Amino acid sequence: MEDILKRFRGFLLSNWFRVLLSASSLAVFIALWSLYSAWLHGDWPFPGSPRSSTPSFIPYPWQVLAAFFNSFTHQESGLYMTNHIYASLKRISLGFALAFCSAVPIGLLMGRSRNADAIARPIMELFRPIPPIAWVPIFLIAMGFLWGPAAIVFLGIFFPILLNVILGARSVDPVLIDAARTLGARRVDVFAKVVLPFTLPYMMTGVKVGLGVGWMCIVAAEMLGAVGGGVGYYIYNMAYQYGAFEKMYAGMLVIGLLSVLTTGVAAFFERRLTRWMEMN
């Protein structure tokens, strides 16, 4: 922990100018947002009646921040924000686990066998261009409010992992496979001990990209209804049912943070694996 703090301080010291630039840019954005809110609300420095019939569309930044903290300490129709996060995480995890466990073996096979590629490619190309969100209605009707969103997330995460694993499996240096074969490796050994380790960093790139897509999918999937809550459901509900836009924005903030957090963890492992692979 101390080490991290020290490194953070070192980073600030050696990059202070750019840190200052970034901080100013953020400050200017928040100031402009506040001014726009003030103008809509007819508050200082724009005294008068509200300029818009619904100034609540753009609440003040601090209102959003307050709503964000409040959502963790106060229940909203019986649910804390943590309940919503848990519900969304459950759906994402299910979809992610299914996508990972299927995309990795299929990707390895497609990357290493032209026959496997010929079999799977047309089906893959048929489904890949369809946005996962297009499946929302049918999946929710057919599979319900847990497996439906999970299936949509599955579709969102499956393809990024699959494509990266195929790329990784194809990039294996042929001389490494030759070496393994001359050392007595059978096909299974080549797969498990050469192709798979070589593909790991690519796999993590797919996971990183996939998780980002997964969070997009979950919001869309939960908007049409969710049993036991969900952050997407919260966002939709706060806007449509309650007109509590500061809460809606707080929900968006939560989704953003979750996405950054999960892809950040994936990016961390990706870097570690790449270093372990010593590809750069």
Place this chain on the structure above:
Amino acid sequence: MDGNELIISFKHLSKVFTKNHKEIRALDDFNLDVRKGEFVCLLGPSGCGKTTVLRIIAGLESATGGEVSLRGKSVTSGGPDRGMVFQEFALFPWRTVRKNIEFGLEVKGVPEGERSKTSSQLIELVGLKGFEDVHPKELSGGMKQRVGIARALANEPAVLLMDEPFGSLDAQTRNLMQKELLRIWSATGKTILFVTHSVDEAVFLADRIVVMTARPGKVREDIPVGLPRPRDRTSREFIEVRGKVLAELDEEFEKARTKELPPD
């Protein structure tokens, strides 16, 4: 090498590659016998198929015609009885030196205790003590190839196949590695089939130098070196043999060059 057991035998070996619907005859009627404990260098102009010969005996490539046998048995696929050392080192970057060396044993299902015993001996043999837990990236080219040699030896192969193993090393390292290889050779008594395009290297290392013709490759001349070891590169005898081999090779280089420039 007095009438020892026949280890490798190529009879009327031929290999045709098909590339873009065009047939390329890489090898044609290639014949060679290698006996136990011999150090044989394959020498020839680039593209003459010397690497193909190695890849066929290694089981990485199949012959189009003819026969390849290893200790009397026909070769159809790869196997741990042939160890191969690559010019590109071909080390697994995610494995430490020790783990690279143990790869073949791992695949064979040798228990861990025995594996580490074997790898420790090999690490000692190739002079990598203290580097057991280092990853290949941190090693110099010469040290990488020491790992490559140890890894190939771990399976106790009947023959060591070396495909220009020192081709990407600088001159000093290369000379050092040649001496090291001879030391390892005499310590293990392995049969070595060594591909190179350096005449100097072949004369320094080999019992016999097999000069190949330009494509399609066959044996042009089988030259016994017959110099006492350790060999002195500056001795008159060395230079004499070198001159003889060079003359043979030059003719083939010339042929290869004129072939590459089509008459039209």
